[in-house]
Amino acid sequence: MSIDQGARIVIAGGGIAGLSLALALKQALGEEFAVVLADPALATAPRTDNRAYAVAAGGRAMLETLGVWEAVAATAQPMTEMIVSDSRTKDAVRPVFLTFDGEVEPGQAFAHMVENAALIAGLKSACERVGVELRPTGVRRFAAEDAGVDIVFSDGARAEAALLVAADGARSKLRERAGIGWVGWSYGQSGIVATIGHERPHHGRAVEHFLPSGPFAMLPLADGGRLGHRSSIVWTERTQNVPALLSLDSADLLAEIETRFGLELGEIALESAVSAHPLGFGVARRFVDRRLALLGDAAHLIHPIAGQGLNLGLKDVAALAETIVDAARLGLDPGSPDVLEDYEKARRFDTVAMGAMTDGLNRLFSNDATPLRLVRDLGLGLVDRLPGLKRFFIREAAGLAGAPPRLLRGEAL
16 A cells, blocks of 8 residues: 655546546646546546536536647537427428527637547546656545545555545535535436537537427537538437437437427438436535535536536636635635635535536426417517627526636636
8 A cells, every 4th residue: 555645736637527626736736747637447448438428618618728728629619509499290281480690709619519538538648748647546535535536446546635625526426525505406308419520510509498398409429420511419208208219329319319309400420339328407505615626527517508517616626726726826725715715715605506407497498388389489589689698598507607717817826
């Protein structure tokens, strides 16, 4: 058994949030400040990945500042427009109730579609370059004391750190071991994800059809594939229907997708495997504990109806990195209660507000009740006629509303 005395911050979880935080801290604090990222998945080859994310303008600014954006820019697809319709699956016409221009500022897209595998690879490479220790093990247990936190990894090695960051997902074992409660529920829905090829260009347009079983989103990807153009779909479906849908052969499943995708982009084809993920809402009762901070999905889980799950995690990264860096430069303990309280204050309200909004939207739109259809379509039409309100929503979705942390403004720590 070995003990590492130099680890100041240990991050458990090698997803986008964990890697981004490790990179931001190491870049800002340099060689004398040790950063360890631990995840058993670092020991395995990357799996085939059909996930893609809408990275908001604030997230893009952060990735540019961290020197990662150039690794994904060639395959990042800007969203030039977002349209919203509300209809039934078999409706011949899907009227558009709401349209968003894709620019948060002139020449600046409010979001880019980025494929998960490319972003993870770019972040991992950057972490290796600046000297983050990537440890291919999990965190088995930890004990927090006044002077620091003693961490035992799954290979038996130990580290002493000022702070442990739990970035290990919605089912966070570290959150459970800390005794932090979780308030949440299942929506009885699953998100079916796939990459779709199509013969006509999407011109950067994102489309969200609100259907009775849940939203069906078509999100533009960079050109490629057998038919020349690609989109990512996030098809929200009642969980009880998912096994039957996924058991269909490719032709029948593609036919089901086509009824929702529509014919505007011509012939379509599956460009990836199709996978389904249960959808739910959840938020931790606390985002911090003694020398422990929760990050990303370990702190909160929201419905993908507004495409804000990843961006909520990147806001966590920006806030926690800024809090830790400012404290460390003042010679303060980055794992002290005061520092962690600042992080929780910075993120709690925004997280709960976004969770409440996505929960309300899903409940309002995932049904076929005629009175609710009339109310929501009236509301969409009203927003579409108010440019100031539309601009507010765009800036909020872009992560630029209020006073965002420095990284989201594109400023170095």
